[in-house]
Amino acid sequence: MGEFQGRRILYTGAAGGLGLPASLALMQAGADVIVLDNDPAKIEALKAAAVEKKLSERLTVSKVDLTDKAALEATLSGFLQQGPIDTAINNAAIYPSKPFEDFTMEEHAKIHAVNVEAALMIVKALLPGMRDAGFGRIINISSITVSGGWENLTPYIQSKGALIMLARGWAREFGKWGITVNTLSPGAFPTDAEKIHPDQEAYQRRIIDSQAIKRRGAPEDLAEALMFLISKRAGFITGQNLHVDGGWVMH
Template identity: 60%
Template sequence: MNREAPMQAASGRGALAGRRVLYTGASGGLGHQTTLDLLAAGAEVFALDRDHSKNQSLLAHTPKDAANRLHLLELDLTDQPALEVGLAEITAQAPLDVLINNAAIYPSKPFEAFTMEELRLVHQVNVEAALICTRAALPGMRDLGWGRIINVTSITLTGGWENLAPYVQSKGSLLGLTRAWAREFGKWGITCNAIAPGAFPTDAEKIHPDPEGYRKFVLDHQAVKRRGTPHDIAAAILFLASDGAGFITGQNLAVDGGWNMT
């Protein structure tokens, strides 16, 4: 079945009306507001996050008229059999239109201090979960002849940070998968792009020992002299998930205030 949807605006209310979206890490620092923006655009969102308190906060901030389109899934991405069962239940109801692979962990210490178990854990959460989600979403998207896969990579791929080797490795893997999937899935009307957030003020930033010094460091590197907000990420996601982005695939969009201009 090839579903031809009417052209929608790239953002704003109704832009994703009727679209079913799976979003991993949906209640976190960037995910919370982006999920609310997806709901405001009319999407039905399956928000996957294991943090109960953050999930409850997301639920509390969801407008009443959108609550029936938000489905909270408290799944641990390291429990791959449970993840596969949960995804099978979702896709059995109807195909997914949009998949956002966002969930990640970011332990910070010198490379030599990581055990192999710790390195594998980062890969399992940051990469293997994306593989499993994509495998689950792909058949329905292929049948529809329409789909959007969005992988969240990172500004750290530019090499400006140390003590994050497994995290950077995982984001590099996602970028490679973005390009491979774009090439392979394009014939079915499925696009695959990545978004590389800059240095946003989220929980990840709290690991820095000098927050004010880090803020200055960020603004000195950006062309735009303000900190990014979750709405900036949401705007990019809404565009790449829209009908209007149907001729864009295999790209890594930097949402970083002009830090990295490649």
């Protein structure tokens, strides 16, 4: 029996570079993982990886545009009719890069819709089941960018800061029902997101120079932290923001 046997976990954006290894690790530990993603190629890669590791029966993938509130609400309702979901991992995000003055208000609204409002809707939908069970885990995935040092990402940084504050508010409100809420702030992991940086060689040097640990982070580093925080072992940890960044940001 795996550590997460019997657990149902909803994971947004889980088919991406950091989400895929964590999804597989959760399934290997016995969890049923429900993935909401909007990238067909990445979805197929996740499905193929699950087949290869004989984990397909534990994986459910739904292609959802998180800006479509009606579609998201219907999707969540359908999954909840099949049974309660005890864990939410709010990971999906978009990260357009350009100077602040070049963003339109419509672009600000879209970034907020994907990065923040989807998390609001998911937690609102899953909360009754967690409350009734007297147990729940909510993880918001924030970013090292909230600590400063990055230009041309202001709407994204704003959205990731909102997730930290939401986690603190939810942690205070939901703790009495045995629900913990925490945030993970990944450092600079090698993913498609790095393609927005024009000088890749300089970017790589900056990362290694900034970190105390002189190697690039691996998706497994984030997966281990994530799995600990959603485990029963972390039942007395809530309202926290854990940096998984090789010692770049220290508190």
